Amino acid sequence: MIPFYRNSILIGFLILTFACSNKQELYIDSSNPQIVYNGRIDSTEAKGARLFWSGTSLKLNFEGESIEALMKDENGENYYNVMLNNDSLMILRPDTIKGYHQLATNLPKGKHTIEIFKRTEWDRGASSFYGFKIKGNAKLLAKSASSNRKIEFYGNSITAGYAVEDVSGKDSPDSTYTNNYASYAAITARHFNADYHCICRSGIGIMVSWIPVIMPEIYDRLDPREPTSKWDFSLYQPDVVVINLFQNDSWIVNYPENEEFKKRFGAKAPDEEYIINAYQQFLGNLRNQYPEATIICSLGGMDAAKQGSKWIDYIKQAVVNTNDGAILTHFMPYIESTTHPSVEDQKKMAKSLITFMEDTIDW
Numbered sequence: 001m002i003p004f005y006r007n008s009i010l011i012g013f014l015i016l017t018f019a020c021s022n023k024q025e026l027y028i029d030s031s032n033p034q035i036v037y038n039g040r041i042d043s044t045e046a047k048g049a050r051l052f053w054s055g056t057s058l059k060l061n062f063e064g065e066s067i068e069a070l071m072k073d074e075n076g077e078n079y080y081n082v083m084l085n086n087d088s089l090m091i092l093r094p095d096t097i098k099g100y101h102q103l104a105t106n107l108p109k110g111k112h113t114i115e116i117f118k119r120t121e122w123d124r125g126a127s128s129f130y131g132f133k134i135k136g137n138a139k140l141l142a143k144s145a146s147s148n149r150k151i152e153f154y155g156n157s158i159t160a161g162y163a164v165e166d167v168s169g170k171d172s173p174d175s176t177y178t179n180n181y182a183s184y185a186a187i188t189a190r191h192f193n194a195d196y197h198c199i200c201r202s203g204i205g206i207m208v209s210w211i212p213v214i215m216p217e218i219y220d221r222l223d224p225r226e227p228t229s230k231w232d233f234s235l236y237q238p239d240v241v242v243i244n245l246f247q248n249d250s251w252i253v254n255y256p257e258n259e260e261f262k263k264r265f266g267a268k269a270p271d272e273e274y275i276i277n278a279y280q281q282f283l284g285n286l287r288n289q290y291p292e293a294t295i296i297c298s299l300g301g302m303d304a305a306k307q308g309s310k311w312i313d314y315i316k317q318a319v320v321n322t323n324d325g326a327i328l329t330h331f332m333p334y335i336e337s338t339t340h341p342s343v344e345d346q347k348k349m350a351k352s353l354i355t356f357m358e359d360t361i362d363w
Helices: 004-024 184-191 247-252 259-265 272-289 310-322 343-360
Strands: 025-029 036-038 049-051 057-063 066-073 080-084 087-092 099-104 112-118 127-135 150-155 195-200 240-244 294-298 327-329
Touching (some): 036 195, 099 112, 112 127, 184 240, 184 343, 272 294
Antiparallel strands (some): 036 057, 080 087
16 A cells, blocks of 8 residues: 555655646637737637638747647638748648648747737638647747727728739739738728728729629628628727729729629719719718718729729718718829739828828827
8 A cells, every 4th residue: 555645745746747747738718808909800610710801810828849830721822921929930731621820939938929910801701710729838928908999991902912912924823822910901000000800802892892792782791791790890890991993893884895894884884973972971881880980982093093093082072972081081192003913002001091190180
């Protein structure tokens, strides 16, 4: 029979060993409140969070020698920027098979922050995030203080950062070249240290799109592909809303043979009253959801934003018609190009918007 004091020593040794083992490896579930999410996140999936929209992100503070993310992608076509301590680290492409992805290794002692940011658009499918695994003196730290500023963008390919990193001049649709992090929208949000939501899709318009849906049909969705998937607007009330739409409308109204033109307008292009009213109605939708927000109506930086553009006039008139002093207009510069805005173009647009906001927004 083993004496009692030896039992105590053995039990103590086992407890200490277990504690050390735990310290060496730590799993953080996706539902952990110390993970900071930005964007419209679907947390109804069992033991996971689903990410759809451009610019959706998650962030964690921790101590440890390495960190991995457990993820699965619907089609294997989504890309994420991974930032360690606010510095770009790598581009992550989750697999269609659920598995761990190494994010950082050989980390020094002390606090670290990891961020995963969705570069790509929702037409590439959804991604599921299940959690983090930290190894080597692993410790979960409290999340950083929340920002007291919130901003939301509604836009098309310009806001999405479509082909922003394609320097070949071919405007490639390959998702490797799309990077919402480099868009004027994300740059502006970072400048103001604001929480960031981005509701965008390449080809989309307010009246008509190059794709089968228009912004007034999807602006209120959680999963943008599902008409019955509705977003709870009470979860995120932005201080500022920026709209950058009408670029695609401005083209499609001139193509009566286009199938989306036929579906939306029949055989006759919309007149000015119809166009202004469509924009005004969308403003009304947003104002109903965000009674306290400042709404900035913009265009930029492709040809609908040219000086003298009638689409600028349409927006101005729609804003006047609302008789709402908290709905403003600001038009970012037109950048002459045969392709979508480049990284440098996006910076110019961001500078224009930031300057305007610094001069007009009191937040």
